[in-house]
Amino acid sequence: QQQVKQSPQSLIVQKGGISIINCAYENTAFDYFPWYQQFPGKGPALLIAIRPDVSEKKEGRFTISFNKSAKQFSLHIMDSQPGDSATYFCAAPSSNDYKLSFGAGTTVTVRA
């Protein structure tokens, strides 16, 4: 079963600062690495995803960086805003099928 290791467990950042969350994975059946954002009382929602034919993908203030040889990828939140306060999950496909395995989550708190 796919193991996805996510760190840190939580982080606090000042408004306007940069939040960085890291994930490491094992072997995967195919290359697709999403990040999900979850607010309290809500289900996770897809934030951004990368297919590693590129090493970086940027959407607005959110950037995924991918290192295939190290089997690691990270989420950068630039110019963090209080509305970004949420729990973020990385995910990776398993080694032999299509299901996604999730990291344990990182709770981000942005202080105004």
Add this chain to the structure above:
Amino acid sequence: DAGVTQSPTHLIKTRGQQVTLRCSPKSGHDTVSWYQQALGQGPQFIFQYYEEEERQRGNFPDRFSGHQFPNYSSELNVNALLLGDSALYLCASSLGDSDTGELFFGEGSRLTVL
């Protein structure tokens, strides 16, 4: 465009009881996956249904079972409830022939077992 809908949103059961949770996938989606999310944890894969068959299963006991109907909606059943089954149960829909694995989640059913 309706997203993934789940019912009920909250429920309380006692140990040994049985529960059924329901899910309607996003319009156009034919695959439903169920996840269990314990407090402070990431979602854990229970199983996935496609074409009314269980296509994949995670490391959950046989007390957890499911069903998918011809309209692609799905049910999750849990028998002989244990205290440890208390969690948020998430349904996610996707396209069965998609290799992106992109999942669209509902808001979940919060199960409390007393």
